[in-house]
Amino acid sequence: MIRDPQILDALLDSVNRFVRERLVPAEDAVERTDQVPAEIVQDMRALGLFGLSIPEQHGGLGLTMEEEARVLFALCQTSPAFRSVIGTNVGIGSQGILIDGTPEQQRDWLPRLASGELIASFALTEPEAGSDAASLRTTALRDGDHYVVNGSKRYITNAPHAGMFTLMARTDPQDKGAGGISAFIVDARTPGIRFGKPDRKMGQRGAHTCDVIFDDVRVPAANLIGGREGQGFRTAMKVLEKGRIHIAAVAVGLARRILRDALAYAMDRRQFGQPVADFQLVQAMLADSQAELFAAESMTLEAARRRDDGRSVAIEASSAKMFATEACGRIADRAVQILGGAGYMAEYGIERFYRDVRLLRLYEGTTQIQQIIIARAMARDGRVA
Structure with a gap:
């Protein structure tokens, strides 16, 4: 759903120029220092990137899902x-408040997320609860006008920089399933919150995760999202469904860059007196990558449009996330092969992307979880999408 093509084109022109002139030249520095420069974060605020998905009445750009995908x-x-700097504000950190929050919660928190004044973080995963999110153990027990939170969260994106957490915790210890889980807004400055050491990862340097420990953290009852207990798991699933389309779009953007770099190298690099792009086996890798990129982009846009239309997209969102992230991994692998020895060398950048994109098949639901979601939805609805 593109509401105004001219406005969207102007935004895309600004983002493309920002990527070309500011972000690409900073890639090596981010890899070397493991930090996104503060001035670039401020430029992201000025461009409105923290509020892509937050409605205009709360200070955001209010993009539709299709428009958001095209920006990504x-x-x-x-x-x-x-992207990780803004990703939790645009997606999983803010959407629970937007989808299920009370008017007061939306008024108090969304404007600061849209402006980038606060960095959001989504605290769901635990040491013993990853793909099996319903088994989480962190508790939030009512004590007067507050809930007291105890437990640990793991691999929490942007936690070291967070101003607030969208927290999933068990409010009914007797209910061991999804029905005992509630969602909260937690100010990151609240006493009792501690952070583990920053995680050392295979890739995605500059994007930070760590454990978050809650030790008798008192959260106002007014911060229970939606004002009702037992709705947290449903909120999380709504957030993750949208997030899967978001990650599919991330995979498409990365795959396009990787394939463009591989093509440029293949056209420039000469062997046996001709560009390696003239060799049919190299052409096969380029062609397979182009076809998969086209398919991934088409699937992502179709899932986004269906969501914008208000239709159920459980199958489509998981299908797009699964296919696009797996395709991105294959395209990165072929790019290393096309560059040969140069693909293994840090100076060409392809090996960095090869490491970076591996995470896409894991977070917001692994490929195997997407397969389960798709198959169960097909059996439940008796339909093929």
Whole structure:
């Protein structure tokens, strides 16, 4: 659903120029220092990137899912660390408040998330609860006008920089399933919150995760999202469904950059007196990558449009996330092969992308979880999408 093509084109032009002139030249520095420069974060605020998905009445741009996907196609043709800075504000950190929060919660928190004044973080995963999110053990027990939170969260994106957490915790210890889980807004400055050491990861330097420990953290009852207990798991699933389309779009943007770099190298590099792009086996890798990129982009846009239309997209969102992230991994692998020895060398950048994109098949639901979601939805609805 593109509401105004001219406005969207102007935004895409700005994002493309920002990527080309500011982000791509900073890629090596981010890899070297493991930090996104503060001035670039401020430029992201000025461009409105923290509020892509937050409605205009709360200070955001209020993009539809299709518009958001198209912006991500452009923004993600560079190191994924840059997208990670804004990703939790645009997606899983804010959407629970937007979808299920009370008017007061939306008024109090969304404007600061849209402006980038606060960095959001989504605290769901635990040491013993990853793909099996319903088994989480962190508790939030009512005590007067507050809930007292105890437990640990793991691999929490942007936690070291967070101003607030969208927290999933068990409010009914007797209910061991999804029905005992509630969602909270937690100010990151609240006493009792501690952070583990920053995680050392395979890739995505500049994008930071760590454990978050809650030790008798008192959260106002007014911060229970939606004002009702037992709705947290449903909120999380709604958030993750949208997030899967978001990650599919991230994969498309990254795959486009990787394939463009591989093509440029293949056209320039000469062997046996001709560009390696003239060799049919190299052409096969380029062609397979182009076809998969086209398919991934088409699937992502179709899932986004269906969501904008208000239709159920459980199958489509998981299908797009699964296919696009797996395709991105295959395209990165072929790019290393096309570059040969140069593909293994840090100076060409392809090996960095090869490491970076491996995470896409894991977070927001692994490929195997997407397969389960798709198959169960097909059996439940008796339909093939």
